[in-house]
Amino acid sequence: MSKRVIVVGAGAAGLMAAGRAAELGADVLLIEKMREAGKKILVSGKERCNLSNAAPIEKFLAHYGRQGQFLRNAYYRFFRDELLALLARYGVETQVERGGRIFPTSGEAAEVRNALVRYVTQHGAEIRYLTEVHRIWVEGGVVKGVLLWSGEQLPADAVIVTTGGASWQATGSTGDGYRMAQDVGHTVVPLRPALVPLTVENRAQAKELQGVSLRNSRCTFYVKKSKGKLKELRLPYPMPPTGEMLFTHFGVSGPMILTASLGVVDALRAGKEVILSIDLKPGMTDDQVQARLQREFERYSQRHLRRLLKGWVPTGLADVLARLSDIDASRPIHTIRAEERAHIARLLKDFRWQITGSLPLESGMVTAGGVALKEIDPITFASRNIEGLYFAGEVLDLAADTGGFNLQAAFSGGYLAGQDAAS
Ligand SMILES: Cc1cc2nc3c(=O)[nH]c(=O)nc-3n(C[C@H](O)[C@H](O)[C@H](O)COP(=O)(O)OP(=O)(O)OC[C@H]3O[C@@H](n4cnc5c(N)ncnc54)[C@H](O)[C@@H]3O)c2cc1C
Incomplete structure (x- = not known):
């Protein structure tokens, strides 16, 4: 039978x-x-x-x-x-x-x-x-x-x-x-x-960027150790060196974020503080970003910062980067000091977000x-x-x-x- x-x-x-x-x-x-x-x-x-x-x-x-x-x-x-x-x-x-x-x-x-x-x-x-x-x-x-x-x-x-x-x-x-x-x-x-979007502490800023998609960025996640030191978070799956991510009204999503999400969820469950660092210019070193920005500042000294930054990042992000550098985006380039320019360059390589959690199980x-x-x-x-x-x-x-x-x-x-x- x-x-x-x-x-x-x-x-x-x-x-x-x-x-x-x-x-x-x-x-x-x-x-x-x-x-x-x-x-x-x-x-x-x-x-x-x-x-x-x-x-x-x-x-x-x-x-x-x-x-x-x-x-x-x-x-x-x-x-x-x-x-x-x-x-x-x-x-x-x-x-x-x-x-x-x-x-x-x-x-x-x-x-x-x-x-x-x-x-x-x-x-x-x-x-x-x-x-x-x-x-x-x-x-x-x-x-x-x-x-x-x-x-x-x-x-x-x-x-x-x-x-x-x-x-x-x-x-x-x-x-x-x-x-x-x-x-x-x-x-x-x-x-x-797993494969779930993540929420961020600064939701107002995420909301401002909602819909902005970064096609070629590098996402690195860190956990905070004692004295504020950062250690790179070990993720369960291999992360591509660069890829796509996007901002949503509650935080971040897109392929790079989804791939990392389980590791982040587990770190948060273990009581760790998790920081996302977005490298907006992964193809350039810190020095190359500084040097190119300086060249462009000299060349386009009459332009407004917003216009110049739009050549670097998607529309929407330019204003946020300027604000985070304490600069009014409508300021002409020639009024911006070297330290302020250096701050923008650092943000282009290390745009940080504090991660607070993820969407619920249902959404993974x-x-x-x-x-x-x-x-x-x-x-x-x-x-x-x-x-x-x-x-x-x-x-x-x-x-x-x-x-x-x-x-x-x-x-x-x-x-x-x-x-x-x-x-
Ligand atoms: C939006 C989305 C897109 C995805 N895309 C991909 C992709 O492209 N590639 C990929 O590899 N993976 C993808 N996945 C994941 C993949 O679909 C799942 O991992 C896979 O389908 C799991 O298969 P399963 O047979 O284990 O379970 P399921 O496909 O979830 O099937 C379980 C079945 O059991 C039935 N059931 C549950 N409880 C009972 C019960 N008590 N009595 C009788 N029946 C019951 C359910 O109705 C269901 O039909 C995706 C997932 C989602 C949500």
């Missing part, structure tokens, strides 16, 4: 798990509380679904921070090439874009979701929508099935929990799996928002924290505590940088869990 496998949550990991288990002959029921599968796949990658990345394995693993090693074994078994081959079987062609990001060539996230639903149903698995799992049913350390909120008890030989994180809750991921895991004795590492693109990895077998994604129980995807204590890494982890984990559960 074939094994009865229940998969809880039809997101990226759950669709893969159900598809693979059914492909291997298991009798699979995929339970989804929403009206449709994969709502988070649909919003991913600005609705284009950045489903993986072309980076070589070592670089790939670095995008999960310290937790990356957990995925090494899994990726030797089911990685990018296997994922792309599977998607191609269901008609999804893909292309590599800037930063190695892999997208469906159609540019439609729905194509990926629909292909995975076909993978599940074509192998005979059943998907039950609008059905919400309440608890995992365990007896004597062995999984027996699941209990629905309706009171219905569904028996199974294996249960795979793929309920996702606790962010973007309108997609259905409301953190249920964390509670289910805790109820059966699993450790859940505290949840934190992913949820960091989750079911503790030490309690999960990294090859099969089986629980080490309860026989027949599996966890895959964002419900695990795994969170990566942007670039297709989160979805690849969900796809690979789901596939391997489904494979083991069926065997």
Whole structure:
């Protein structure tokens, strides 16, 4: 008789798990509380679904921070090439874009979701929508099935929990799996928002700059040590040397900020004071900025400071930089003293913001924290505590940088869990 496998949550990991288990002959029921599968796949990658990345394995693993090693074994078994081959079987062609990001060539996230639903149903698995799992049913350390909120008890030989994180809750991921895991004795590492915008102390100034985007800047985060000394904050994911960031009415956002955000959130949680230093001219040294500014001051001595600074920074920022240097931006250049000019030059290389926090968990693109990895077998994604129980995807204590890494982890984990559960 074939094994009865229940998969809880039809997101990226759950669709893969159900598809693979059914492909291997298991009798699979995929339970989804929403009206449709994969709502988070649909919003991913600005609705284009950045489903993986072309980076070589070592670089790939670095995008999960310290937790990356957990995925090494899994990726030797089911990685990018296997994922792309599977998607191609269901008609999804893909292309590599800037930063190695892999997208469906159609540019439609729905194509990926629909292909995975076909993978599940074509192998005979059943998907039950609008059905919400309440608890995992365990007896004597062995999984027996699941209990629905309706009171219905569904028996199974294996249960795979793929309920996702606790962010973007309108997609259905409301953190249920964390509670289910805790109820059966699993450790859940505290949840934190990752890939999340940050808030600053000087909100009025941020509001003034709202919408200003810096395309080529360098962001460095520092923590304050004793006597006001600054030490560079170690961040979980590799930061590009330069990149894009933007100001919002509450603080800062954009790719550079999102990449750094988990490290900042963790430092703030540890009670540290965090400072962001923005280098507005990363291609020039301090001396080069001073020298070029001096040259321009001599050449355009009749111009107003505002006009000159607009050649250096986006409109909007010029006035703020002048004010921070205690200079009226409408002053003619020839009235500005050398010390004042030097102050502007320093700001161009080190524009500081005190970070106070982040937007809430709901607003993070992913949820960091989750079911503790030490309690999960990294090859099969089986629980080490309860026989027949599996966890895959964002419900695990795994969170990566942007670039297709989160979805690849969900796809690979789901596939391997489904494979083991069926065997
Ligand atoms: C805006 C946005 C853009 C993103 N873009 C990208 C990207 O381009 N590339 C990338 O790699 N990552 C991206 N991510 C992250 C990525 O989408 C997630 O990490 C990934 O989808 C997680 O997959 P999952 O299967 O673990 O969980 P989910 O996809 O969240 O699926 C969980 C499913 O479980 C269901 N569920 C939950 N509880 C229950 C219950 N009690 N009973 C039944 N069903 C339940 C939910 O309804 C949901 O369908 C993005 C995230 C967001 C929010």
